[in-house]
Amino acid sequence: MKAYDYLVVGAGLFGAVFAHEAALRGKTIQVIEKRDHIAGNIYTHEVDGIQVHQYGAHIFHTSGA
Numbered sequence: 001m002k003a004y005d006y007l008v009v010g011a012g013l014f015g016a017v018f019a020h021e022a023a024l025r026g027k028t029i030q031v032i033e034k035r036d037h038i039a040g041n042i043y044t045h046e047v048d049g050i051q052v053h054q055y056g057a058h059i060f061h062t063s064g065a
C-alpha cells in the first residue's frame with residue numbers, strides 16, 4: 001500500500017485547500033470524498049449558463065489578491 005504524508009477526509013473547501021497547499025510544499029496527500037463531487041457545501045452546478053449553489057447560496061468576501 002502506498003504511503004502518504006496526509007490523509008484528508010472530505011474534499012470541501014478546507015480539505016481541498018489544505019491538499020492543494022500541502023502539495024505545493026511537496027507533500028503527498030490522499031483525499032477521500034463521500035459525495036460524487038468535490039467542493040463540499042460550496043459546490044455549484046450549471047443550469048442554463050448560471051452557476052447554482054446546490055446546498056444554498058454562498059457569498060465569499062475575499063481580498064481578491
Ligand SMILES: Cc1cc2nc3c(=O)[nH]c(=O)nc-3n(C[C@H](O)[C@H](O)[C@H](O)COP(=O)(O)OP(=O)(O)OC[C@H]3O[C@@H](n4cnc5c(N)ncnc54)[C@H](O)[C@@H]3O)c2cc1C
Pocket residue numbers: 009010011012013014015032033034035038039040041042055056057058059060061
Ligand atoms: C446554506 C449555506 C450558506 C453558506 N453561506 C456562506 C457564505 O455566504 N459565505 C461563507 O464564507 N460561508 C458560507 N457557508 C459556510 C461554508 O459553506 C462553509 O464554511 C464551508 O463550505 C465549510 O467547508 P468545509 O470544507 O469545512 O466543509 P464542507 O463544505 O462541509 O466539506 C466537507 C466535505 O467532507 C465530506 N465528508 C464528510 N464526512 C466524510 C467521510 N466520512 N468520508 C468522506 N468524505 C466526507 C463531505 O461530503 C464534504 O464534501 C454557508 C454554508 C451553508 C450550509
